[in-house]
Amino acid sequence: MNEEYINRLIELYFDGSTTLEQEDELRRILADARPPYSPQIESAMAVMGYTAVMQARPAVSRTSVLRRSRMAMMAASVSIMLAVGLCWMLVSGRYNPDNSCVAYVGGEKVVSAEEVMMIMDSQLNSISLAHDNFESELIEQHQAISEIFNQL
Amino acid sequence: MMIVATAASAQQGLNVDNIFDGRYRDNKGAVETIIRGEAIRKYDLSTYHSLTLADMPDAADYIESLIRKDEANALTREVNYRDGKLYYGFYRLKNRNGLRRYLFYLNQHLNKGNKIMVIYLDGNATTEYVKKMLK
Structure with missing residues (x-):
């Protein structure tokens, strides 16, 4: 050749x-x-x-490209659904990270809203008695001062 | 998509925070109550946080010292002393984060009782409305 x-x-x-x-x-x-x-x-x-x-080099097959593309779309769809669901829960008030109703009684956690509210009522009742005593004493002191001024 | 939620507590910045950090939770005679949001909204409040200590008279001096420090910045106060110690206190504190704040203190050891009680409230409720809650 x-x-x-x-x-x-x-x-x-x-x-x-x-x-x-x-x-x-x-x-x-x-x-x-x-x-x-x-x-x-x-x-x-x-x-x-x-x-x-x-x-x-192995060629990237059309099949694997399509598979990856479908998976990415599915992942995006799931993310969007989760975000929409969370937004709905926030807007509807079903989930609020600031909601809390709990009591710790002698180390035991109480999560029953009814029990916790009963504890609150009991505490406010105790405060109420002291508050009433305070107001009563205030009235007595006011009356005592008034009598003093009336005698002047 | 990331949803980021932040909430600055109106309870922060008080001296009584030192007793509301959970240190008493495991005490047998202690009751700590935390109510926020939906459950307390009907009272026009955002937060109800209380601590009751039964049969712990030694804790009174420390707690009273914290109350006295917060009292120094209170807008209004209603107090009752017995034997030189604070028996009852009701304070309207300075607003924070647009919320009205209140503090109750009671030392029943000075009146034949056995409990020390501190209650923190914040929300939109007025002083008069908070007092009505006591009725």
Whole structure:
């Protein structure tokens, strides 16, 4: 095989004009070539070697791209549903991080709202008695002062 | 989507916070009550936080000292002393976060009882309305 023919094939290859058969032929020629290599053969070897490596990488299949895309869409849908649900709970008042109704009685936690409110009522009742005593004493003191001023 | 909720407590910044930090919760004679939000809204309040200590007369001096410090900045006060110690106190504190704040204190040890009681309230309720809650 003469050098002129090989160079012509290489030229067609770089022009992107080779047929599949011509490309296979060129690949065989380059595989059988022995040094010293002409500059044209070296260039062809470098390019065809790169092309071979790229062709060896597994192609991303259309199926896996579609699968990843569907999963991303599902994840986005779930996130949106969770966010909508949380917003609804907040707006409707069903969930309020500031709501609390709990008592700790001698170390025991009481979460029954009814019991907790009863504890509150009991405490306010105790305060009420003291408050009434305060007001009574205040009235007595006021009356005592009034009597003093009346006598002046 | 992230929803971030923050709430600055109107109860912060008081000296009585020191007894409302849960340190007494495990005491046999202690009752700590925390009511916020829906359950207390009918009283025009946002927070009801109380501590009752039964048969712990030694705690009175410390708690009274905290009350006295908060009293110094109170807008109004109704107090009753017995034997030189604070027996009853009702304070309207300075507003915080747009909420009215109140403090009750009672030391029944000075009147043949066995309980010390501190109650913190905040909300939109007026002083008169809070007093009506006691009736």
